[in-house]
Amino acid sequence: MNIRVYGDLNDFLPQGKKHKDQRVGFFGMPTVKDLVESIGVPHVEVFLILADSLPVKFDYRPANGTLISCYPKFTSLPVSAIALRPDFEKPPRFILDVHLGRLAAYLRFCGIDTLYDKSFTDNQILDISQADGRIILTRDKGILRNGLAQFGYFLRNTNPQIQLAEVVHYFDLDHYLDPFSRCSLCNGEVEQVDKPMVKNLVPATTYQIYSEFFQCSRCGQVYWEGPHFIRISRLLSKYSK
Known part of the structure; x- marks a missing residue:
């Protein structure tokens, strides 16, 4: 049986086996999921499998001589009717x-x-x-x-x-990017708070220098727009639209 993977799924293959049909031998009647993972490709990154050009599920058991084609997540081609898994929640978690x-x-x-x-x-x-x-x-x-x-x-x-x-x-x-709306420590939601509320929670010099403060509603961590904020802002600006 031959297996060929496409797109980013080739990242899991050795250099000499990328973008090529691979001959895979097997005993018994393994599922196509087991066969695909036997060449190193995790099933969670496979969104479509064709067996001799027909879509199949992970529990399909191919016969010897079958050509298996595996495809990664599509970005522009709609395949929801035959995809092996539902799409991710939006926004993803x-x-x-x-x-x-x-x-x-x-x-x-x-x-x-x-x-x-x-x-x-x-x-x-x-x-x-x-x-x-x-x-x-x-x-x-x-x-x-x-x-x-x-x-x-x-x-x-x-x-x-x-x-x-x-x-x-x-x-x-x-x-879905909403910079600085979550706590980097616990994943809680961050909200702006009145300055007097954090007087005893931050260094005295920080309290004097900055006028705006933000606090995690879950763990209480306090944030302000200091040098670290600026460095992270520059990083996130690469992805924000």
Whole structure:
């Protein structure tokens, strides 16, 4: 049986096997999901599979000699009637694995609903993702191959700022950006507060210099438009429209 993957799905293949048919041998009658993941492609990034030009589901069991074609998320071609999964919630909500703390902060600075806790186990991430319809962001292909994973994306880069660009582009987040509306620490909503309310919560010099303050409604973290705010604003300006 031959398998060919298209578009960004080639990111998961070795250099010599990209954009080519791959001959895959197998015993018994495995599902097409198992066969696709056997060559390294997580099923959560596959949005359409054709078996000899006909759309099939993940539980399809191909016969020997079948040509399997796998396609990633489409941006302009409507395939909702035959896609392997429903489209993401709008606006998308995320849950990140334990290695993506900096990306979680950046997404929250962008105003994107992002769950992150360095104590989360893979099973907890999968359970929360299923229960809340959250998209798993990770650099661990193992969790994305788990049968409980419905929505997910494997980050190609390791630099958090480049990862942010990846996520904004892949999920069309530029329409949903609301900078500094969420707390970078806990994901709570941030609101402007009267200056006297934070007098005992910030350094005295900060209280004297700045006139406007903002506070997380969940954890109480206080924010103001200092140098860090300016640096983050410059980063987010690349994605805001």
